[in-house]
Amino acid sequence: MKKTLKKALALILCFALLVPAAVLGVSAAEKKTDCGDDCEFYPTIIIPGLGQSSxxxxxxxxxxxxxxxxxxxxxxxxxxxxxxxxxxxxxxxxxxxxxxxxxxxxxxxxxxxxxxxxxxxxxxxxxxxxxxxVEKFPYSFAECSEYDMSVINSHIPFNKYHTDLPYDHLYYFTYNSFGNHIDTALELYDYIQMVKEQTGHDKVNIVPISQGGTIASAMFQYKPEIYDDLHKVIFIVPCLDGSTIIGDVFNDRVNFLNPEYLYNGFFEESRLVDKNTAKLIEVVARILPDDVLVGALSEAVDVLVGEIMTRSTSMWAMCPSGDYPTAREKYLSAPEMAEIRKQTDQYYQAQLNSRANIQKLVDKGIQVFNVAQYDYAMINVGESWNTENGDYIIQLDSTSMGAYAANCGETLPEGYQQANTSPNCSDPTHNHISPDNVVDASAGLLPDSTWYFDGQRHDLTQHNDVILEIAFELIAHDDITDVYSDERFPQFLSGRDVRAIEGLLEQAKEVDASSLSAEDAAALNAAIAKAEADLADSTSGDLSKAVDGLTDILVKIGVVEPVDTSDNIFTKISPALFNLFGSNGFSEMPKLILNMLIKPIYETINSIIAAIV
Ligand SMILES: [Zn+2]
Ligand SMILES: [Zn+2]
Incomplete structure (x- = not known):
């Protein structure tokens, strides 16, 4: 009797524990929207770029x-x-x-x-x-907390722009940019299944951005069944055939270990700092002898590349296919690297098949769009930086799926005829050459559905309002089918960064115009009107005139401080030091000065002796 009671109690306990667990356990698969068959939207998953996950x-x-x-x-x-x-x-x-x-x-x-x-x-x-x-969001924007949204908006400013797509249809997939690449690709597959369950939809849109392009590529290759789940793929500057920065770094082609360049132009040409700061760094770097400094830098690079980056399969996924075999030989030949090598070899195949896999998307009727950027020379970390067109971080060939382009600052050869090599151009009479005669989009895989932004820097893509507007339109509606659908968004557009103009506009609008002279008030209103007009015009790329106009009047009425952009003293000192002392540090200079003084005396004496003898 007692035993039976115990059994019964145990059973009741089990039920008490199991039932709530069962109820809670299904939360990930729970349907969360009332979408019926007539829902006009598709759930959309953003796959952000390098470092855009927390x-x-x-x-x-x-x-x-x-x-x-x-x-x-x-x-x-x-x-x-x-x-x-x-x-x-x-x-x-x-x-x-x-x-x-x-x-x-x-x-x-x-x-x-x-x-x-x-x-x-x-x-x-x-x-x-x-x-x-990784901070993950296994639920839509509609269920994101204020904190979740602050994290997401800090990477991509969704809060600044409007999309008609309801927030219960919008998702943000996160991952570690250094993490295991295969796991991340499979996780993305699972995430898409979760979104389908939560929304009740059987197809979704995905938006792979930059490094996110490598993850999408991997998923297409490893999980081809995903094709049935996709309505639209919107690539934004995708890293489909790596970045030459990684290719250079993984193949010992690092520029800044060359003292002749490090002390004479590297920092300025990197565009990481302004000219004045760059020249100051060059001078301060002489506080140590050049061999000590460059030696230490070189060891730092060895550790960073040899011990950290080349163990990350996600970093390897950003090595261009052309650079992979030699880098693999150098870093992944040792027996203990066998498992990493097996995984990177697997991605290498996905990378080689990337354009074929995207063509498969097209052939299956999935709409595929792309945004590429050009005429912003690659950062000068690696030796290939000025050899092909790019957007500072990724070469154009990789993001554009093969478009042909002149190098930055150059134009296509005279008499150049467009290649028309893509099977996806709907009309051979299309003109796919950029108005500035730099890019031939007809050589890229998707000539009719790729936008090109001139002079747009990769790591500032999220501050180009036009790119975000195109993406937000595409995720909400199917009206735009190609670069000819909407006159606001022709194939060739301009790079821009709206932060400065928006900041100035905000300050300008806060000014109490009644406190100004009639002339200043009129100038302020005109500057505001010009800025608003240029901002609203998606085809007007150059915002600098509007920024200058706002700055001038705001400086005049004392709202902002004038910025001194003139060259400082270091822009003169650094080249002078380089001309006199090469890359030598300060402590090496006295000896060099002595040499300089003694050498002519010595030579004079020598020639006198020679003349006498
Ligand atoms: Zn729906
Ligand atoms: Zn075409």
Whole structure:
């Protein structure tokens, strides 16, 4: 009797525990919209680019670590702990400065790189097993908390633009940019299945952006059944055949380890800092002898590339197919790299098939769109930077699926005829050559549905309002079928970054015009009108006149400070130092000066002796 009672109690307990679990357990698969067959929308999944997911540091229990302000600590691209860096590097740096030689500086820098970037180091199975976690949103924007949306908007400003697509149809897929590439691609597949279940739709749109293009490519290759789930694919500057930056770095073609360039133009040409700062850095860099500095830099690159980047299968997915075989030979030949190599070889096939797989999308009736950017020379990290057209981060050939283009600053050869090699141009009489005679879009895979933005920098894509407007229109409606559908969005458009003009406009509109002279008030209104008109015109790329107009009047009425853009003293000092002393540090200069003084005296004496003898 007692036994039976116990059994009954145990059963009841089991039910009590199981029932709520069952109810809660289905939440991911729960249908969350009332979409019927007549829903006019398709759920859309954004697959963001490099670093556009929030990846944060955790403790050993997988709980997010918080900083002193209670905020999660970012692990992308590194986990920066200032105190730790000072502890590791301060003494070796001081000793090296005092002795003008490498007194532990290289070792300290290697340690700093390891502790900062090691947070994203994969093991030999290509898995990240360190204390990092990606913040995920397995639900639509409609269910995102205020915090979730602040994270998403910090990467792509959805809050600034309108889309007719209801927020319960919009999703943001996140991943670690250093993470396991195959796992991420399979996760994306699962995520799409989850979205289908939550919305009740059987087809979705996906928007692969930049590095997200590698993930989509991998998914098409590994999970071809996904084709049945897609209505539309909207690529935004996709990294479909890698970036030459990674190709160069993985093949020892790094520019800044050359002192002749490092001390004479590298920083300015990098466009990471303005000219004045670049020249200041060149001068300050002479605080150490060039061989000490370049030696330490070189060791830092070795650690970053050899120990961190080449263990990340997601980094490998951004190596161009043409650069992969040699880089694979260099970094993945050792027996212990076999598992990583197996996985990167798998992606290499996906990469080689990328255009064929996209053609398959087209052939199956899935609408495919693309946005590419050109005439912004690649960053000068690698030696290939000025050899082909690109958008600072990815070469145009990769993002445009094969468009032919002149190099940045050049035009197509005289008498050039468009290639018409794509099977997807609906009318051979289309003119697919850019008005500036730089790009032949007919050589790209999708001539009728690829937009090209002139002079747009890759890492500022999210600040080009026209690109976002095109994307937001495409995800909500099917009215735009190609680059001829909407006169606001012709094939060739201009790069722009609306942050400056929007900031100035906001300040201008806050001014109390009644406090101004009639002349100033009129000038302010005219500047506002000009700025608003240029902003509203999607085909007017150059916003600089409107920005200048607003700046001039706002400076005149004392709302903003004038910005001094004139060259500072270092723009003169640095080239002078380079001409006199090459890449040598300050401590090496006295010896060189002595040489310079003694050499003519010595030569004079020599010639006198020669004349006498
Ligand atoms: Zn719906
Ligand atoms: Zn065409």
């Amino acid at each position: 990846v944060c540091v955790t403790d050993d229990d997988g709980e997010f670590l918080l900083d002193k302000d209670g905020k999660k600590i970012s692990a992308f691209p590194a986990y920066i702990q200032i105190g730790d860096i000072i502890k590791k590097a301060a003494l070796p740096l001081i000793l090296s400065l005092l002795t003008q030689s490498d007194r532990g500086l290289s070792d300290a820098i290697k340690e700093v790189i390891r502790s900062c970037f090691g947070i994203n180091q994969a093991d030999l199975k290509a898995q990240i097993v360190t204390n990092v976690k």
